[in-house]
Amino acid sequence: MTSPESVAARRAVELRRLFPEGLPPLWCPALTHYSPDGAGDAGRMAAHLAHLAPFVGGFLIPGSTGDAWELTPAERDELRELALVQAARLRRYVLVGVLHATDAAMVADLQAFMAGLRRRAGAGAGDAATALAAARVAAFTVCPPTGAQLTQVEIRAALSRVLALGLPTAIYQLPQVTGNELAPEVAAELAAAYDNFLFFKDTSGADRVVLARPGLSGVFTLRGAEGDYARWFAAAGGPYQGFLLSAANCFARELADVFAWLQAGRPGPAAALSTRVAAVVADVFALVRPLPWGNAFANANKAMDHFFAHGARAARTAPPPRLHAGPSLPREVIAETGRLLEQHGFLPASGYLGA
DSSP states (O other): OOOHHHHHHHHHHHHHHHOTTOOOSEEEEOOOOBOTTSSBOHHHHHHHHHHHGGGOSEEEETOGGGTTTTOOHHHHHHHHHHHHHHHHHHTOEEEEEOOOSSHHHHHHHHHHHHHHHHHHHTOOTTOHHHHHHHHTEEEEEEOOOSOTTOOHHHHHHHHHHHHTTOOOEEEEEOHHHHSOOOOHHHHHHHHHHOTTEEEEEEOSSSOHHHHSSSOOTTOEEEEOSOSOHHHHBGGGTOSBSEEEOTTHHHHHHHHHHHHHHHHTTOHHHHHHHHHHHHHHHHHHHHHHTTOSSSOHHHHHHHHHHHHHHHOTTHHHHSOOOBOTTSOBOOHHHHHHHHHHHHHTTOOOSSOTTOO
16 A cells, blocks of 8 residues: 555655746636637737736636636637647646536546647657646646535545546635535545645635645645735745635736745735735625626636736726626726726736737
């Protein structure tokens, strides 16, 4: 029987192989942008990713902020293709979203995607590592299966079936969608059993897994909940080694500065900037929460990104961004978002689209 210590040692070797210069602390679940007719806007997304790339280590595509739970299979495949192309162009990593309600759907999707990735890389049937490295895929991101009624035994069995494929995996705690949480003891058991369990992301806001003992045996932990960023970072004594934040779609530069300052032993300016970013994010999230379409992560960041893309006059000069469900964000939401960005000192004079 393999010991938990040997599993942890193999995991550490794999993470060093993937990230010889160290794991980047900031990752972004990228927005999905749409043309007026509802098709994915590849050019717009490429510009957005290029704008963020200097400040983040990689992208989760598609994630919840990118409408992953709403996409058709064809839309999902288009996004993943865009992710692979842009990862190569920008020299960044991809966490490939494999977000489904059942483990059967996760396994089928993973197997189909890997078959295509091997063909793309000209790799043999058993040579997953070559195909993944060529595509700059750091891991596949999965959630516990959906259902409030599921027991921890059922959740463990489902995630074990995914991990048993042997592919690098990130487990994503997202009770807002799945209706359940992976218990700390089950997360620890999976970490002790599978060296390909590389990343753990928690967007619950409760942070039970990282605050519990025993820990995750060297799994790289990423916080997805917004707010109080500086306090949660390991460099400031917090429990998380990194962050995968929807707000990085709009505040990648600022968040990167927060984490760099903390690593450099400058907690004062880091805390001050963290507080400012958290305040505007909370205000815009509250603004979009009543909307009947999409989710707050996507809607809030689309509203703010509208200004970072088009500049300070975006409410007047550019049509509001379209949502996956069909409608666009209301003009009054866009106007109020601009006011909030200005109030908190973040309204850009010009945008990354050249506006």
